[in-house]
Amino acid sequence: MSVIKRATDCGIAAVALIVSAPLLAASALAIKLEDGGPVLFRQTRLGQYGRTIRILKLRTMRPNAGDLRNPDGSTYAGGDDPRITRVGRHLRRWSIDELPQLLNVLFGDLSLVGPRPDLPDQLRLYRPIDHRRLRVKPGLTGLAQISGRNALTWEQRRNLDLEYVARASSRLDAEIMLRTIPLLVTGHGTTQPAGPVADDPSRADARRQPWT
16 A cells, blocks of 8 residues: 555645746745745654654744643643734635645555544654554544544544554545545635633743644
């Protein structure tokens, strides 16, 4: 399956990059015009077998924005987040900010389908069984993304990731990709419900989790 999966990843990612090039260019211009800051955001994440990778995103937050976490240690992605720029809200709404990660797919760091890559410091939150999710290459979308995305709790996402690892197949990947399309169109689950964590300054220190 690995050879077929890699070939599929590269083929679809290459076509998607070509098709989305005008949108990426327009988004980059909008980001630059809004505040003059960098267009791309680079972040260290956990790749397959726990090695670190650097993923790419279009920047959606103000420069030097601090980190904001939920009580369970997962990153906060609420619709009321004051760190997000005006342009960034639109980019996140339609997951346009994730498009540069198609390059990560071509580079071999990510797959199209797999568990979303966690931040290195989130390893401390793993249960022993959660390390199984590192056996496969992380992806742009997965079971957690088509099952609720940011509306899910950390534990729910972990369990869905483990289910994917146990059931991984070309058929499951195809099903997940097909079910991802309507979610991109509607923007369902891209933000978490507003809550007390958004107003708790004690949770701020320095980053954000992307197509989570």
